[in-house]
Amino acid sequence: MASTEHDNSLGLLEGLATTRAIRRYTDDPITDEDLSTILYSATRAPTGSNRQGFRFVVLRDGPVATRAKALLGEAFRAGWGTKRATDGYDAGTGTLDDSPKARTARAMQHFVDHFEATPVVVLACVEVRHGGIQDGASVYPAVQNLLLAARALGYGGVLTGWHRMVEDELRQLTGIPETFAIAGTIPLGRPQGHHGPVRRRPVRELVFDDRWDNSADWAVDPVGTRFTSAGPKRSTTEDA
Amino acid sequence: MASTEHDNSLGLLEGLATTRAIRRYTDDPITDEDLSTILYSATRAPTGSNRQGFRFVVLRDGPVATRAKALLGEAFRAGWGTKRATDGYDAGTGTLDDSPKARTARAMQHFVDHFEATPVVVLACVEVRHGGIQDGASVYPAVQNLLLAARALGYGGVLTGWHRMVEDELRQLTGIPETFAIAGTIPLGRPQGHHGPVRRRPVRELVFDDRWDNSADWAVDPVGTRFTSAGPKRSTTEDA
Numbered sequence: 001m002a003s004t005e006h007d008n009s010l011g012l013l014e015g016l017a018t019t020r021a022i023r024r025y026t027d028d029p030i031t032d033e034d035l036s037t038i039l040y041s042a043t044r045a046p047t048g049s050n051r052q053g054f055r056f057v058v059l060r061d062g063p064v065a066t067r068a069k070a071l072l073g074e075a076f077r078a079g080w081g082t083k084r085a086t087d088g089y090d091a092g093t094g095t096l097d098d099s100p101k102a103r104t105a106r107a108m109q110h111f112v113d114h115f116e117a118t119p120v121v122v123l124a125c126v127e128v129r130h131g132g133i134q135d136g137a138s139v140y141p142a143v144q145n146l147l148l149a150a151r152a153l154g155y156g157g158v159l160t161g162w163h164r165m166v167e168d169e170l171r172q173l174t175g176i177p178e179t180f181a182i183a184g185t186i187p188l189g190r191p192q193g194h195h196g197p198v199r200r201r202p203v204r205e206l207v208f209d210d211r212w213d214n215s216a217d218w219a220v221d222p223v224g225t226r227f228t229s230a231g232p233k234r235s236t237t238e239d240a
Numbered sequence: 241m242a243s244t245e246h247d248n249s250l251g252l253l254e255g256l257a258t259t260r261a262i263r264r265y266t267d268d269p270i271t272d273e274d275l276s277t278i279l280y281s282a283t284r285a286p287t288g289s290n291r292q293g294f295r296f297v298v299l300r301d302g303p304v305a306t307r308a309k310a311l312l313g314e315a316f317r318a319g320w321g322t323k324r325a326t327d328g329y330d331a332g333t334g335t336l337d338d339s340p341k342a343r344t345a346r347a348m349q350h351f352v353d354h355f356e357a358t359p360v361v362v363l364a365c366v367e368v369r370h371g372g373i374q375d376g377a378s379v380y381p382a383v384q385n386l387l388l389a390a391r392a393l394g395y396g397g398v399l400t401g402w403h404r405m406v407e408d409e410l411r412q413l414t415g416i417p418e419t420f421a422i423a424g425t426i427p428l429g430r431p432q433g434h435h436g437p438v439r440r441r442p443v444r445e446l447v448f449d450d451r452w453d454n455s456a457d458w459a460v461d462p463v464g465t466r467f468t469s470a471g472p473k474r475s476t477t478e479d480a
Contacts, residue, residue: 009251010251010252011249011250011251011252011392012250012251012252012254012255012388012389012391012392013277013281013389013392013393014252015252015255016281016284016285016385016388016389016392017280017281017284018284019284021286021290032458033458035458035459036443036458036459036460037253039443039446039447039456039459040257040443040459040460040461040462041253041256041257043440043441043443043446043447044256044257044258044259044438044440045256045384046261046384046387046398046399048401050261050468052440052441052446052468054446055446055447055448055452056446056447056448057448057450057451057452058447058448058449058450058456059450060449060450062449062450062451063450064450064451065450126373131372131373132371132372132373133366133371133372133373133375133376133379133421133423134376134401134404134423135373135376136373136374136375136376136377136379136380136423137376137380137383137399137401137423137424139373139376139380140376140377140379140380140381140384141380141381141383141384141387141399143377143381144285144286144380144381144384144385145256145384147286147381148252148256148388149252149253149256151252152251152252152253152256153253158286159286159377159381161288161374161377164374173451174451174452175451175452175453176452177452181373183373183374183376183377184377198284200283200284200292201283201292203276203279203280203283206279206283206292206294206295206296207279207283207295207296207298208295208296208297208298209298209300209302210297210298210299210300210302210303210304210305211297211302211304211413211414211415212295212297212414212415212416212417213415216279216298218272218273218275218276219275219276219279219280220276220280221280222280228290228292
């Protein structure tokens with residue numbers, strides 16, 4: 001059955017190269033066993049001094065989860081509404097039904113309109129130590145492990161930050177203390193679409209040898225790699 | 241030969257659970273091809289709005305690399321020296337040659353004393369946008385991909401932050417502009433030790449269901465899982 005299929009033989013390198021952001025989900029739940037494996041895998045990631053200051057609040061269909069998903073749904077719709085306007089999704093090629101921009105806009109609208117139906121939403125938290133980017137070193141590797149483990153089991157998700165608009169209410173609702181940052185909100189479910197190779201800029205634009213801006217001649221994209229073809233706004237919210 | 245062995249069949253889930261922090265390296269270089277795969281895999285990770293604000297400066301044996309490794313070596317030795325004193329590595333069980341604390345101290349001392357001989361050191365950078373933890377969401381997933389890809393190819397490394405002590409000099413030397421944060425320094429090489437299951441706290445201490453501090457009954461560590469057994473200081477710098 002589609003609801004339980006997954007490919008245990010997926011290799012590590014292939015998994016890294018083919019885990020897309022997934023924003024449309026079927027109604028299939030995530031089983032307890034799979035959810036356990038996903039969270040276990042997340043917690044195998046490194047943290048600063050192995051302090052393990054990360055915590056994961058898993059919202060499914062409990063009393064808090066239902067209210068938290070509704071709160072987040074409002075925030076996501078507001079966030080996308082603002083982005084849609086400021087990034088010009090309804091201008092230029094966005095007015096053409098078949099343009100990548102219009103398709104992206106439809107996918108994002110669907111994502112936020114159906115947020116409350118997301119099978120699982122994970123709030124990834126981390127103890128605040130420095131208050132800067134380096135606190136992220138103790139939680140975002142775990143988030144990446146979480147997304148990769150979900151992909152290994154036939155699920156998918158996406159790391160988002162739109163909870164910030166309702167962070168105070170979300171903390172009140174879930175009890176997340178002020179000493180922990182909410183580093184990301186990660187909806188998870190069975191993809192309506194599918195995973196596959198992601199698109200990025202050519203690797204030589206992202207990797208330097210010996211010093212900044214010095215081309216890494218040894219860095220090559222594998223044959224057949226497809227690239228992000230336009231500016232940042234166009235590729236913003238595609239499954240990527 | 242040991243220098244080229246790796247296991248292409250390593251599964252995604254197994255890779256996530258068995259990628260250790262590796263701090264002791266053989267003299268084997270990392271081949272151009274493997275380095276390309278490692279960096280390519282890093283850049284497959286997600287970034288905020290797929291903006292791809294991450295950049296990787298790869299230090300091998302070029303003119304800048306040699307000086308940067310020397311500068312970083314000083315910083316790492318100073319960093320470890322401070323940590324060794326403040327975290328009491330030479331007190332209590334640290335005075336017993338066979339204690340975990342003493343072994344950790346020896347491993348860390350070896351790591352910093354041999355820093356300049358590390359085959360490859362990667363500086364992971366990211367465009368500064370918010371100046372807070374969320375900037376890390378666009379670079380630490382890539383760092384985790386990098387470490388996982390290295391593991392897939394028979395290498396290993398560790399995400400560190402001791403470059404911060406010499407950040408100004410490091411920027412001057414490498415040309416990293418002020419508009420980019422140096423999010424992490426990642427030494428890489430062929431492990432003298434080996435990868436394997438990592439130790440963490442029981443998953444139920446890290447994962448909550450529905451609300452903070454609410455036990456996730458469905459979250460279980462696989463049979464045979466070994467745990468971090470002591471406070472944060474003891475497990476600080478083991479391969480973990």
